[in-house]
Amino acid sequence: MAAVKDPLRLLVELLQKVPGMGEKSATRMAYHFMKAPAQEVLGLAEALRRLKAEMRECEECCDVSFRSPCETCANPKRDPAVICVVADSSHIKPLERSGAYAGVYHVLHGTLSPMENVGPEQLRIAPLLRRIEGRPVCEVILAINPTMEGETTMLYLMDLLKDRGLRVTKLPVGLALGSDIEYTDHETLGKALRDRVQVSSRAT
Amino acid sequence: MKSIATEAVVLRRTPFGESDLLVGLFTRDLGVLTTIAKGARRSRKRFGGILDTLARLNVLIETRRANAIPLLAGASLVDFGLGLRSSLDRVAIAYYMGELVWRGTKPGVRLIELYEAFVQALDRVASDGPMPRTLAEFLLRYQQALGYRPKLDACALCHAPLAVAAEVAISYRAGGVLCPACVPSAEVNLRLPGRAVRSLVEIRAQGDRRPTDHALEDWSAAADWPALRHFLHRFTQYHLDVQPASWRWWQRLIDA
Ligand SMILES: [Zn+2]
Ligand SMILES: [Zn+2]
Numbered sequence: 310m311a312a313v314k315d316p317l318r319l320l321v322e323l324l325q326k327v328p329g330m331g332e333k334s335a336t337r338m339a340y341h342f343m344k345a346p347a348q349e350v351l352g353l354a355e356a357l358r359r360l361k362a363e364m365r366e367c368e369e370c371c372d373v374s375f376r377s378p379c380e381t382c383a384n385p386k387r388d389p390a391v392i393c394v395v396a397d398s399s400h401i402k403p404l405e406r407s408g409a410y411a412g413v414y415h416v417l418h419g420t421l422s423p424m425e426n427v428g429p430e431q432l433r434i435a436p437l438l439r440r441i442e443g444r445p446v447c448e449v450i451l452a453i454n455p456t457m458e459g460e461t462t463m464l465y466l467m468d469l470l471k472d473r474g475l476r477v478t479k480l481p482v483g484l485a486l487g488s489d490i491e492y493t494d495h496e497t498l499g500k501a502l503r504d505r506v507q508v509s510s511r512a513t
Numbered sequence: 514m515k516s517i518a519t520e521a522v523v524l525r526r527t528p529f530g531e532s533d534l535l536v537g538l539f540t541r542d543l544g545v546l547t548t549i550a551k552g553a554r555r556s557r558k559r560f561g562g563i564l565d566t567l568a569r570l571n572v573l574i575e576t577r578r579a580n581a582i583p584l585l586a587g588a589s590l591v592d593f594g595l596g597l598r599s600s601l602d603r604v605a606i607a608y609y610m611g612e613l614v615w616r617g618t619k620p621g622v623r624l625i626e627l628y629e630a631f632v633q634a635l636d637r638v639a640s641d642g643p644m645p646r647t648l649a650e651f652l653l654r655y656q657q658a659l660g661y662r663p664k665l666d667a668c669a670l671c672h673a674p675l676a677v678a679a680e681v682a683i684s685y686r687a688g689g690v691l692c693p694a695c696v697p698s699a700e701v702n703l704r705l706p707g708r709a710v711r712s713l714v715e716i717r718a719q720g721d722r723r724p725t726d727h728a729l730e731d732w733s734a735a736a737d738w739p740a741l742r743h744f745l746h747r748f749t750q751y752h753l754d755v756q757p758a759s760w761r762w763w764q765r766l767i768d769a
Contacts, residue, residue, distance in 0.1 A: 328528060329528065329530075329532065329554070330530050330531065331531045333531075334531060353584040421762075423604070423605060423608035423609070423612070423758065423759035423762040423763065424525070424611070424612050424615070424757075424758055424759050425610055425758060426758035426759075426761060426762060427561075428762055428765055455562075456562075456565050456566070457565050457566035457567050457568075457594075457597075457598070457604070458566065460598040460604075461598075461601065461604045464598065464600065464601050467602060468601065471528065492561075492563070493561075494561055494563055494590045494593070495590065496590060496592075496593035496595055499595075500595070513617070
């Protein structure tokens with residue numbers, strides 16, 4: 310007969326599967342649950358159960374959502390003709406906080422990664438194309454991290470989206486607000502110089 | 514504790530623990546090596562964004578107790594490889610070369626010549642260099658560095674010099690080309706045009722000398738590249754235990 314595991318140890322083990330969770334934090338959290346009121350802990354267990362049972366991917370944007378279409382896609386104030394492509398659901402919130410965007414999103418759920426054999430089929434690229442073919446879209450914004458994997462993904466998408474009669478844009482690489490030129494790497498500075506924007510024209 | 518300052522190319526990045534990053538490096542002086550960059554995911558103060566795949570860095574590595582992961586104590590940027598990011602083909606070739614280094618070499622074993630070949634190839638791929646020729650050159654130097662250099666100018670079995678022929682038989686197990694007399698007694702994996710084999714011999718003879726642009730054009734225009742690429746990959750593959758994922762990835766792009 311298999312030995313039954315001590316539930317505290319089991320919980321610590323399971324919590325450690327959370328990305329970024331080390332043994333220390335997992336243990337601290339497990340002890341917190343042990344001391345917390347039963348109702349609170351059972352509420353959490355129920356939320357986890359519902360998470361798995363009720364959350365799905367939005368049929369439009371592939372973001373995880375309680376409803377499909379999700380709140381953003383169903384919002385009549387959002388412009389469905391502009392699609393902002395992100396690698397991960399967690400990137401939507403910071404973009405929303407910018408307050409600078411009123412279109413809709415599309416979540417790829419990852420980036421192309423040749424060494425891990427993550428190809429286009431593993432990402433939600435086909436649903437993006439179906440979306441673009443299904444309705445008038447005028448712009449696709451690629452808001453993907455400018456890492457090697459991110460840039461690879463953007464290259465692939467740029468290739469796929471060309472000749473479709475839509476504007477494809479990507480976020481420029483440059484200086485972060487509050488950063489210091491002295492401590493910025495030379496490649497970022499070079500990119501910022503090349504992509505500089507005009508602020509006034511020459512007097513004539 | 515020992516500190517080593519060396520140059521390196523980032524090959525792998527894996528999140529580790531609460532805020533650390535495991536950084537797989539191909540270093541000039543220590544070969545391939547997994548290091549830990551403490552706090553690299555929490556704060557961008559120390560490393561900024563430079564610990565990116567295929568970035569070339571000056572690094573400071575601290576080896577601690579035996580069995581502990583060496584510490585990436587500092588890094589500064591030499592070259593971000595921005596040129597690689599100009600086309601999918603370039604990216605795919607760069608990843609493929611990186612993965613061969615990562616999977617095909619032993620951790621901690623210094624391979625300076627391979628390191629030089631690798632950064633030189635990355636530079637050329639990033640700077641509009643002719644990719645077939647660059648990759649062929651890198652693979653030949655890779656095979657040489659790892660001790661399975663294919664025999665191309667004489668029969669791998671009887672060592673008879675190879676006569677000029679329209680087609681040459683190759684056996685991976687025998688270790689290279691076969692003369693017509695040895696073909697019946699060996700397992701032939703593929704046949705290559707004789708001129709393609711001769712062009713490889715030429716590249717190898719040139720070694721590190723940078724070929725003239727004219728030679729580059731001549732060569733990359735050769736219709737033999739798909740066959741040569743297939744041979745160089747399979748021959749390397751024969752000696753590796755694993756199939757590089759980036760090769761399959763790249764082939765899918767070519768087929769698409
Ligand atoms: Zn949606
Ligand atoms: Zn022979």
